Amino acid sequence: MLSYQHIYHAGNAADLHKHALLAWMLDYLTRKDKPLSYIETHAGRGLYDLASAEARKTAEAEAGIGRAESGQWLPPDHPLMRALHDVRQRHGASAYPGSPLIAQHFLRPGDTAHLAELHPAEHDALAQAVRGAKLHRQDGFAMAQAVTPPTPRRGLMLVDPSYEVKADYGAIPGFLSDIARKWNVGVLVLWYPVLSDINLQTTMVDTLGTAFPDGLKSEVRFPPAKPGHGMVGSGIFVVNPPWGLADEAARLAAVFAG
Incomplete structure (x- = not known):
């Protein structure tokens, strides 16, 4: 549970x-x-160096933010x-923001x-x-x-676990339902991997779609990071999606498909 470090994957297609x-x-x-509240359940270190040995070992950013920048x-x-x-x-030019620094850019x-x-080194960073x-x-x-409903009540929560604990797939629909009952105005954003060989994420998303029929699902596909890699896409499910998000998600999906 404490082994995952996102530096190996920062800036990849799923991050994009x-x-x-x-x-x-x-x-x-x-x-x-x-005023706005921002809540993030699995924050990571917040700032990544794409020139680091860890990031260069996988080179996943080349297929994500690198491809996006070169292809505009x-x-x-x-x-x-x-x-x-x-x-x-x-x-510096090789820096890449995780979601905490992206949020920091916008928060006032x-x-x-x-x-x-929870990871000690990631928390310190x-x-x-x-x-x-x-x-x-x-x-x-x-x-x-513990912190919901937050003050101020208007806000967004990002739920972005590593899914190393497979039980998360089954627990997340109930978790989001609990949060939504306590915080019915919150924008709840769940990221999940789209996997090639198991249907855990499909069952989870189907359950969320039944619980939140007005929720927004956005999925994109991309080649695996390396042969045999199980993740072949990225998914976002949003409870209480902001107006206009569906159009932006469709535009982004078309870019990935192209």
Whole structure:
């Protein structure tokens, strides 16, 4: 449970899908002059160096943010590209923001952020990377239950586990239902891998679709990172999706399909 380190996968195709939609939603939500809460259950270290030995070992970023930049998949004024430019201005040309730093780019004075990370080294790195957030070194699902409904009540939660614990697939629908009952105005964003050889994610998403018929599902496909790799796509399920997100998700899916 504590072995996963995202530095090996930072900036890959799944990150591009997840972070492009997350940045779009945060940009949309922060246009209103009303305070916002941001909650993240599995934050990671927040800031990644794509020139590090770990990132270069897998080279997964080349098929993600690298391909997006070279192919101009996202315009320069896209929310993710604005956040990426800001982070690289401060941390160098090989820097890549995890979701906590993407959120930090958009959050304003008066907004609040709760970030959970259980891995000791990742938590220490997160503390160095982010400012102004409340950090929790504990299980992210437990943290989310403890802080919801948040103050302010308007806000977004990102649920982004590694899925090393396969039981998460079965537990997440109930978890999101519990959170939604307590926090019925929250935008709840779940990332999940699209896998080639098991149907755990399909059962999970079908259950979520029944529980949240107005939820938004966005899935994209891409080649596996290496031969035999089980992840062949990326999925996002959003409870209480912001207006316009469906159009942005469709536009992004068309880019991946092209």
